[in-house]
Amino acid sequence: MTPSLKISQNIVNRLSGGKHSYFGKVYGILAKNNLVVLGLQVEIDGGDGNDLVNSFPAEIYLCGIIIIGDGNYDEQTIKSSLNEVYVTDNPVFINYKLETEEITTHFFVNGQLEKTNFAVISEQEILSQFLHIHLKADVPLTCEFSANAIKESFTNLRKIVASGVMSFGFKKSNLYLLGSDNDNGVVGITGNPSIGELCDESNEPSEGGARRKKIQNYDLDVMKVNMLKKVTKENGVVGGKEHAPLCVLDKSKQATMQSQILTTEIAEQCKTMSIMVPIDALTMVHRQTKIASLYGIIVESAVRHLRLLEKTFLASLGPPEDKCSQPETFHFYPQECGHFITKIYLKNDVSERNKLHQELLLSQMKPFFRRANNFIFKTKSQGGEILINPHEGLKPSDNGGKISLIKGKYSYYHYCQNKMDDNGWGCAYRSLQTLASWFKLQGYTDKDVPTFSDIQKCLVDIGDKPENFVGSKQWIGSTEVGFVLNTLLGITSKILYVSSGEEMATKGPELVSHFENHGSPVMIGGGVLAHTILGVDYNSQSGNLKFLILDPHYTGNEDLHTVQSKGWCGWKSVDFWDKTAYYNMCLPQVPIGI
Incomplete structure (x- = not known):
């Protein structure tokens, strides 16, 4: 039966506003007679070609082709290309017309193109229906150091x-x-539950007894899995009886108990490579997938990752071919994609990132595949961890204007974290740390969020403060925040001044422009207080302005419910600002590039 077709909202968004014609591939996952198209790849010179499928989580396969252009196409060429799609009986053809932004879709059924309807599916809907399995393992590999x-x-x-x-x-x-030598392939549970049921049992309930679902970088549903090799009777005599213990000494395995790659010269300059191959693979499965059917799916994720590793090793070979770096696996989750992309770097290759941006139709204005963009896997929020994006889930402002918000992720820094009592003097430091965390989480820097000591030492080193400033409890302001961002992270800032809290009502257009064009958080200092502005709601008709404020003066635990319900993160009117105090705002400017 021909499946129903759904296309990710993220794909529709990336197609919208395009100006160039492309031929490409689309990737999707088939579950419950629904083909969900999640990813696309356009053809470019020097691109990954058919190898990109190994960068997707297992169960996401090449499912069809896409043409972006004037709406015209050669039907025979399309049929020929669709005949090369082997993982589904009904590959899909998507035609996107640039001029009208119209999407038409066809299934390839019995050698013919049959027009079909499709539904757009949001990222939140996708993540409510699917979850991820994260496999990690190390397997030994020893061989001659040559391509073959x-x-x-x-x-x-x-x-x-x-x-x-x-x-x-x-x-x-x-x-x-x-594996296959077991009757049902599952040990440790009764019955045959789904992976979604197992995930629900594994995750602890949130406050109030119900497991809170958030589509956030740290709260995706991820099941962690280890790989083990069965050795029982593996070296025994098949069909016979073992009359005595059998001891096998494998010297090659002794040599591979090292985490780094070694090259050894042996007879006649023959070089060998010995490495523990790190498998770090992802699978995306529907929540109703039965546990008993997962074995082959997880195996496929490991096989895909080994193909990525092989490609990386071979690409790194070259004269004098006598050494190689340890491979590093990075899982990226660009919000514009709405799915994972896995890459293996031996070094941070700008050209590799540039190709990915082009193939996936991603903006060249900001990074998505730097090392600092690596996805941080956490299955649930745990006590003591710094909150990420506590503004998400707040009720919208009632100002009726244009809402412009921070773009991306940040960490909420506030008083008394890390067992440090900075109550009464450290609010600007905490706001600075929040700003720095945003640049780190967006991949603009791989440097750690500066500590109080780092901040104070930086200001002394550039001559802004005297030597005795280090270790003191002296305040800093927006100007110092700008100095530190520039010195430690290479980030420039724009400073806005107002003579009183009332004048903040006039800064709506400038703040809207900042959040629309840069999207970084804003530090504001005035009098004895500092805050972080995460967005504004500017009503140009009435002139009314509301601010989304993140308050660093909070001294409690990392409790999202308290932070939101008690107003430590929330919408504030112009009356929030002191009419008798002046204010300076530090607006970090976001660098352009990948």
């Missing part, structure tokens, strides 16, 4: 992983998935 030997060794390694000798253990339960 590396290819052969990775091929053998993939065969071993897919042979059924591997088992998978879920970290938060006693559940294990076994």
Whole structure:
């Protein structure tokens, strides 16, 4: 039966406003007779071609093709391309007309294109229906340090992983998935529950007894899995009896108990490579997928990751071919994509990032695939962890104007964190830390959020403060915040001045422009207080202005409910500002580039 078709809102958004014609591929996941198109890749010179599918989580496959242009196409060419899609009986053809921004879709059924309707599905809907499995393991690999030997060794390694000798253990339960030699392949549970039911049991309930679902960088539903190799009877005599213990000494495995790559010269200058290959793979599955059917899916995620590793190793070979760096896996989740992209870097290659931006139709104005953009996996909010984006979930402002908000993620820094009593003097430091966290979480810097000591030492080093400033409890203001951002992170800032709190009512257009064009948080200092502005609601007709304020004067625990319900993060009117105090605002300017 032909499935229903759904297309991610993120794809529609990236297509909208385009100016160039492309031919490309689309990637999706099939579940419950719904084909959900999640990703696209346009053809460019030097692009990844068919290899990009290995950067998607397992279960996301090439499911069709897309043409972006004037709306015309050659039907025979389309059919020929769709014949190369093997993972579905009904590949999809998407045609996007640039002039009218019209999307038409067809399924390829029995050699013919049949027009079909589609529905747009939001990221929140996708994440409510699907979850991710995160597999991590280390497997030894030793071979001659040459391209052919590396290819052969990775091929053998993939065969071993897919042979059924591997088992998978879920970290938060006693559940294990076994290979084909087991009757049902599942140990540790009764019945055959779905992965969604297991996930619900593994995650602790939030306050009030119900597990809170948030579509945030730190709250995606992720099940962590380890891989183990079954060795029982693996070296025994098939069909016979073992009359005595058998001890096998494998010297090659002794050599691979190292985390770094080594090269060893042996007879006649033959070089070998010995490494613990780090498998770090993702799978995306529907929540109703049965546990018993997961074994092969997780194996496929490991196999995909091994293909990525092989490609990276081979690309790194070159004269003198005598050394290689340890590979690093990075999982990126660009909000504009709405899905994971996994890349393996031996070094931070700008050209690699540039290709990805072009292939995925992503903006060239900001980074998505820098190391600092690496996704941080957490299955739930845990006590003591710094809150991320506490403004999300707040009731909207009632000002009736244009709402312009911060773009991206930030951490909420406030009084008395990290067992430090800065109550009464550290609010501007905390606001600065919030600003710095935004630049780190967006990938503009890989430097850690500066500590109070870092901030004070920086101001002394540039000559703004005397030596005795370090270790003191002296206040800083918006000007000093700008100095530190520039010195430590290379970020320039614009300073806005107002002579009184009443004058803040006139800054609506400038703040709207900042949040629309830069999207970074704003530090504001005045009198004895400092705050962080996360957005504004500016009604140009009435002139009324409201501010979304993050208050660093909060001294409690990392409790989102308290922060939101008690107004530590919330909408404030112009009356919030002291009419008798002057204010300076530090507006960090966002650099352009990937």
